[in-house]
Amino acid sequence: MRKFGIAVLALILITSFARAQRTLDKVAAVVGGSIILQSDIDATYAQYQYSGESVPLSYKGQILRNLITQKLLSQQAIIDSIIVKDDEVDNEVDRRMRTMIGRAGGIDKLEAALNRSVLQYKDELRPDTKEQLVARHMQEKITEKVNITPQDVKRFFEAIPKDSLPTYNKEVEVGEIVINPVLSKDEKEEYRQKLEALRVRIKGGTDFGQMAHIYSQDQLSALEGGDLGFQDRNGLVKEFTAMAFKLKAGDISPVFETEYGFHILQVIERRGEQVHVRHILITPAITQASLERAKAKADSIYTLITAKTGSKIDFSTAASLLSDDKETKFNGGMMLNAEDVQTRSTHIPTDKLDPQVALVVDSMKVGGISKPVLISAADGKKSYKVLYLKSVTDAHQANLAQDFPKLKEYANNDKINRTVSQWFEKKRKENFIRIDPEYQNYPQLKNWSNTNPQQTNP
Secondary structure (H helix, E strand, O other): OHHHHHHHHHHHHHHHHHHHHHOOOOEEEEEEEEEEHHHHHHHHHHHHHHHOOOOHHHHHHHHHHHHHOOOOOOHHHHHOOOOOHHHHHHHHHHHHHHHHHHHHHOOHHHHHOOOOOOOHHHHHHHHHHHHHHHHHHHHHHOOOOOOOOOHHHHHHHHHOOOOHHOOEEEEEEEEEEEEOOOOOHHHHHHHHHHHHHHHHHOOOOOHHHHHHHHHOOOOHOOOOOOOEEEEEOOOOHHHHHHOOOOOOOOEOOOOEEEOOOOEEEEEEEEEOOEEEEEEEEOOOOOOOOHHHHHHHHHHHHHHHHHHHOOOOOHHHHHHHHHOOOOOOOHOEEEEEOOOOOOOOOOOHHHOOOOOHHHHHHOOOOOEEEOOOOEEOOOOOOOOEEEEEEEEEOOOOEOOOOHHHHHHHHHHHHHHHHHHHHHHHHHHHHHHOOOOOHHHHOOOOOOOEEOOOOOOOOO
């Protein structure tokens, strides 16, 4: 088994053992009417260990403090009528499961490590996931009025000791025009026919869920017989939405196409502007001929951009008109720093670039445009990219002139953290918190035990 698979297996065995021992568990803390078990701490500690982080045993004190704060937030959320919908919980559980499936090397390997089905494990994750989401929304409410001014940023920066100023790595601004391979109607036909054959079998009485489980290439929904749960009009791509809201309960759609491939769907139930559906997805495989057509198109775009005379167009215009990447085409083709989404920064540390892109950019001059290069994504999809190097910023110590957006984010986070800390300090005094003696001496939990909460006026 791969390294990831071993890590996931070890984590799951520890987590499963901890869950199995709940009835014999020691209570590590009581927060109001809720308890935190030793197994909760052990399971979280195991997750840190097997995600590759080096954490000492003393970190269990921080874990318990985090769990206590989560309880305080979720209890206040009940008072403040903060509700997390089941759809949001399901989406978060699905996101986590996709990560685990990827790390384990596939659904089969994950289920072997779990010693139970993914569906069973998802059910086990839901209660803890829901509490975490409720706590997250409560914290967002606490900090919703926090704002930061340029003067706040300046004061924050000037308060940092000069010898403690951060150093930023080399950064680049990179634009891309992405050309995805597109199959011809003839190349896609065998996949459409395959799905049409499944549709005929289902219309003849074969169980839809069974066919989805066996044949659908939407792996996560296939586990549940293709079931996508209730969706509104904003939760689905437009072709899927049009088909789902056109049919009546029990109807099976004809084969139709979206950007993901060919689908058939069945409407299970309608509730106003929500529809409960299940589907089967068949995704056509890219052909060598389609890759060659994509390269030819990318070559023609490169020629158009780099032309000396005639019908030359600039990179930004070409990206907005011709690129297939929905994330960058409306930004003049410029890539965004995935770790700086709040400011939508286009400055990306070179060590955070896709290594394939970084290799090309490293040999380019500022203002240069690369010939089309074939790039393979993590999910195996391939595309041709024309790259543009807009700027290079060398490694440097932080300063207001160059790094104001980053410093603004740091200052904002600092203000948010102080606001949250003040809220917790107040709630810690108002709520019953009993901590097991084993944990009371941890520095992270100093003064957190409170068996005589203060009475406050409403």
